Amino acid sequence: MDDTKKFTSVFIPVLYSIITVTGIIGNGLVVVTYFFYKKVKSMTDMYLLNLAIADILFVITLPFWIVDGARGWIFEDIGCKVLMGVYSINFYSGMLLLAVISIDRYIAIVHATMSFNYRGKALVYSKVICIVIWLAGIVVSLPKFIFSEMYRFDTTKEMVCAVRYPKNYSNVGKMVAPIIQLTLGFFVPLLIMVFCYSLIINTLLLARNFQRHKAIRVVMAVVAAFVVCQLPYNVIELHDVLFKTTECEHHKPMTVVRTVTKSLAFFHCCLNPVLYAFIGVKFRFYFSKIIRDVWCLSKKYITFRHSQSRRTSETFVSRRTSDFDIDNQSSFTM
Template sequence: MDEYEYVDTRLFNNSNDSSQGHEDFLQFSKFFLPCMYLVVFICGLLGNSLVLVIYIFYQKLKSLTDVFLMNLPLADLVFVCTLPFWAYAGIHEWVFGNIMCKTLLGIYTLNFYTSMLILTCITVDRFIAVVRATKAYNQQAKRMTWGKVICLSIWVTSLLVSLPQIIYGNVLYLDKLICGYHNEEISTVVLATQMTLGFFLPLLAMIVCYSVIIKTLLNARGFQKHKSLKIIFLVVAVFLLTQTPFNLVKLIRSISWEYYTKTSFHYAIIVTEAIAYLRACLNPVLYAFVGLKFRKNFWKLVNDIGCLPYLGVSSQWKSSEDTSKTCSASHNVEATSMFQL
C-alpha cells in the first residue's frame, strides 16, 4: 500500500486549497477508495478463484502458458485478499497491530511484483510461441521445466524486493493510526523498484514482443489472425489505461513535492490507484477466458455443478465442444499458437 495514500493534514497548512475543499476530499477518500477495494476484492476473488479451480481440477499444465496462467491468478488472488484490511483502515484506522502491518505490506507488495513479472513472462512466451512456433513446439518439455524454474525465481525475486516494506513498515499516528513506510530514502527506493518492475519492464516487453507478433501475424495465413490482433490490442490497451495514470501520478509526485500539498493532486492519486487495481479483476478475462481450451473447461465445470441445464445452453455447449474437437484436429501448430494469444 502506498504511503502517500494517507494524508497528513499538516501538509495543507501552507496550501492555497480551501479548508472546505480539503474536508470534502477527506470525506471522498474515506468512502471512495474502500468501496473500490471491496469491488476489486469481490470481482478479483471470484474471477481468480474460478481460474484456479479450472486449472487444478480440469486443465492439466501441458504448456508453458498454462504454468504462467496458473501462477498469475494465484498472485492476484492473494493480492486482492489484502484489500479488505486496507478498506477497513481507510474508513476507520489501522487496528490490526504492527506485525499484521508488516505482514500485509509484504504480502501486498510480493504479489504485486509477482503479478507484473508473470505478465511480462506471458508476453515473452507468446512472442516465442508465434515467432518461433515450430521450435517452441519441439521443445515443449524443456520449456515446461524452464517455466517452473522461472516462476519460482519470480516469487523469490518478488519476496526480496518486498523486504523494504516488511522491514520498514510500521504503524504511525498521523491524525489516525496508519500502516505504511515513512522513511524518505526507503520510499525513493520502493518507488524506483515499483516503476521499474511494475510498469516499465512489462510495458517494454509488450511494445517489443507484440510489435514483432503483429508483424508476424500480418504476414501469416489463417482465420485466427484478426482475432489474435484484437486480443493483442486489448491486452496492451487495458494495461496502458489501468497502469499508466497511477504510475504517472507517482512519478510527478516524486519529482515535484509541491503537488503533494494540493488537494486536487490527492484526488488524482486515489482515483488512479483504484483504476490500477482493476487489473486484478481483468487479468482472468484477458489471459484465461479468451482461450478456447479454458472456455471449454469452464463449461465442463458449469455442467458438473449442475448449472448448465438451468442456463438452457446444454445443446449449444455440446455442439461447441464437438466443433472445437474437429477444429483442433485440423489446425497446424502455428495456427494453434496464434489462436492461444
C-alpha cells in the same frame, strides 16, 4: 483534509469491494480449472496459474485497506508489516508474470520452430522461471516488511499504516523503493509487452490465417488494458518522485487523483482472467463445465435436504443419497 477523507472513506470501500469480489471469482475460476479440470502441461499453463494465484493473494489484502479507509489502521504494527509485504510481493510477481507471458507468446508465434525444440523441457523451465519471479518479488518487497509501521498521523490524529523510514535514512535510499516499483512494476513489463506484441502482430499480418484479425484484436486488447489501467497511477507515482511537495492545496487534489488511479490499476487483476484465460475456446468450455457442475451439485444438495425433511421411507432416502456416489466426469463430485 476532512473533505478528502470523506471522499476516500466512501470511494475506497465501494471500489475495493467490487475489485475483491470480481478478482476472486475470475481468478478463482482459473485456479479451479487447473486444479480440477485441466492439467498444467505447458509453460503458458504454468504462467497463467501463477498469475491467477498472485492476483487472488493480491485482492484478498484489499478488505484490510477498506477497513483502513473507513476507520483508520486497527490491525497493529505486525499486521501492517505483513499486509504491506504480501501486497507488494503479489504486485511485483503479477507484473513480472505478465512480462514472461508476453515473451512466451512471442516465442510460440514468432519463433515457432524454437518453441518446438524445447517443448519437452518447457514445464521444467517454467517452474524455475516462476520460482525466480516469486523470489524476486520477495527480495524487492523487503523494504515494505522492514519499514512499514503503524503510527499516528500528525494532521488527522488517526492511526495509519505506511512505509516510514528512519530520520537518519538518506534521501537517496528513500527514492530507491519508488524507483524500483516504477521500473519492475510498470516500465519493464510495458517495454517487454510492446516489443513482443509488436513483433507478434507483424508475424500475424504476414500469416495467411482467417483468424489472424481476431488474434490481433486480442493482442491489442491486452496491451490497451495494461496501458489504460496502469499508466495513470504510475504517472502520479513518477510525479511524486520527481516533484514531491507538502503544500496543502497541491496535496489535496493529488490525494483524490492517486486514490482513483490506484483503484483503476488494481482493477487490472480482474481483467487478467478474461484477457489471458477465458478468451480461449478451451477455457470457455471448462468455465461452462464448472457452472454446470456447480448447478448439478446445488440441485442434488437441495433434493437431498428435501428428502431428509420428508423422511417418507428409508428406501427413498437411501436411493437419493446414493446419487453422490455416482462416478462421473465432475472432479467436484469426486
